[in-house]
Amino acid sequence: MENTEIIKVQHLAKNFGSFQAVKDVSFTVNKGDVFGFLGPNGAGKSTTIRCMLSLIKPDNGQIQLFGKDLNKHRNEILSKVGSIIEKPDFYRYLSAEKNLAIFARISGKDVSKREIAEMLDFVGLNGRNRDKVGGFSHGMKQRLGIAQTLLHQPDLIVLDEPTTGLDPQGIVEIRNLILRLKSEQNKTVILSSHQLSEIELISNRMVIINKGQSIIEGDVKELLNAQEMVVQLEVNDMEKTINVLNIRFESASFKQINERIIEVNIEKQLVPSLNQTLVQEGVEVHAMEPKRKLEDFFMKIIQS
Amino acid sequence: MLLKNTYNEFIKILAKPRSYLGIGALTLLVLLILFAMKADGKSFISFVTASFEQTLSFNGNILNGNLIAFIILQMLIVHIPLLVSLVTGDLISGEAAMGTIRMMATKPISRTQIVLSKFIAGAVYTFILTLWLGFLALIVGKWMFGTGDLIVLNSDGLVILKEQDILWRYGLSFGVAYLALLTISTLSICLSAFAENSIGPIVSTMSIIILFTIIGTLDVSVFDSIKPFLFTTHMASWRSFFEDPVPWTTIRNSVSILVIHNIVLVLIAVYKFNKKDITS
């Protein structure tokens, strides 16, 4: 379904001197995706995103956005992209309104003063239009960054750590905003975040990169379902439980948290069988719940 | 998009306090000189005419607005380049330090257009500074000291120019002086493309000016071949308009050298900025 591909990155590579930041990264983002971009620090996420936005020139590979080569159609492509890379930076000596006007002016679309005011209102900065950005808190700058990203109504939104520095309410607002952008406006969003729970909650597709290479890419649910899951058990007899696991579920790994709680990393299809076997062996299972699915999945992928 | 971003650059320059620092410092310097001349300008003239005064007497309004403007314009050589580079040296590297260059470079505007818009804005700022200098020197000077013939002391002697023969000379000399300052502006913006902080390009620009000026004044034959090509050699070429006869060939040569410098520096900056990986 090539005509729905918004981003196609193929065999991207970038060196900084002798340091190989990106070795071989490939992934595809479809129209309407909320795409999770995951990787540990130094994996090459930032470099990859910067290459996509033409901040960095790759040494190798191909980047296509909206079906067009980034090198040949840069301006046309970027007029449809809104982004926040790391933290949003603004002109401290200018007001919020003037900052937005400056960036809007070079975004490829005419944006009126009224639209700027509405956007500031939308991100919760109403009444601060004329205040200098130098006096803004980090959270306010983050909001202003989102305003700057959305002002020219881009089709593709690239967000690098958008919830950094936001309070819990702010985090929820960002999450809801992204979901609304997808559901109401069919925007495509790339979300790079360390908040794995956020990725798990809102992304439908993702790629994990490590040491400059893309490791795994696909539908979030499918990837997580196809793999093992972590369940946390609260039991009355820890010794018996460990015995059962060692003898009957050799493929599973486990970690005892305390004398009543144990975390078991087990294939999903074996979970009912685990519960049944424990009960048959006389172990009382007081609670069984899935625990930090994506986080564990992520750590497992990275470590392998 | 070039025009839109140039407009953006004007907004940014107008909003920065340091832009007014340059204009304020220039105003203060000029007013200081006007005050000093008003208080004791005759001593200054005596110094200039001292060698002749044993045998000759100079009659007429020597200390007039035209002479004051000339003295003020002489300041160009040392002080104004710093005031120019204070603003223009910050245009690219200041944004790199602030992080806004990252925001700009993800917009649908080419890197070349970003750099060119900064050059244009820098050129306009330099023009305003030069215009302001001209206004203070000529208009305010004439208002305070009246008008009259201009007595100019060159290395080959005194030239006294008739009052009615002076305005066009000032017009052209300010034009060439602007070109010299534009070269400073262009140099500092070019250096700014290589740096990630504001101070570096400003200090580097001044260091280059000082170094080239020293090379230009050293009476050492090994430098003779490069002296004619240093832009600092031609920064005072505005003075040539106050010689009699006006050395048009020399002036044309100076203008050509300065124009070439500007073109080359712009090309270097555009090339560098296009190749640069923005990692800040």
Next chain:
Amino acid sequence: MKAILSLLFFVHSFAVFSQEVDADVVIQQVVQKLNTVKDYSVEANIKTNIPLIKIMPVNASIYFKQKDKFKVVSKGIAILPKQGFTDVNTFLMNKGSYMAVSSGTKTIGEVKTNLITVIPTGETSEIILAKLWIDTKRDVILRSQVTTRSSGTVIVDYTYGAEVQFGLPNQLTFTIDVKKFKMPKSVAADLNKTDQQKKKTADKDQKGTIVIKLTNYKVNKGISDAVFKEK
């Protein structure tokens, strides 16, 4: 022998005595003429041709009033010799301050003149020595060579027209020694000019001239003292 010597001495003394009387008389004839001028104003056109100075001809108005009030008024900058205008005349009017000696005759142009050497008697006099070539028929100075303490030697050639009756010239040509002229380096420094570009004129011409053409004299019409006040 003794008688011949005495006769020779007597004749010589008489000759010397006659010459001394002539020089003073000649000077006084000139001074008398100049004294008829209580005041005058005149339009001057000043053409300067001095090494190290470039200046176009300048028009000025000159005012004089007895005994030593002098003023030059010009719209532009005018360069005049510091001495040689009225200071010689003023000096000559002070009879007791100098000794005049006749030094022969000389023809200037087609006019026969008496060369009178004027030696100041005072030790503090600005003028050290003056030589005057005087046309005794018209009682006017045709040439002067004046050496002063501060200005060196200036030679002035006088040409007369209608105002010869007052001893006022219609043209003055000043020849000035310019060996002492030097450029103050720190001010004149064109920092970026190479040595090859700097012209070396100082060694070449050692004399400069200023030619002043004087027209439209207004003699003894009365001039207010206010004209001579410094603004």
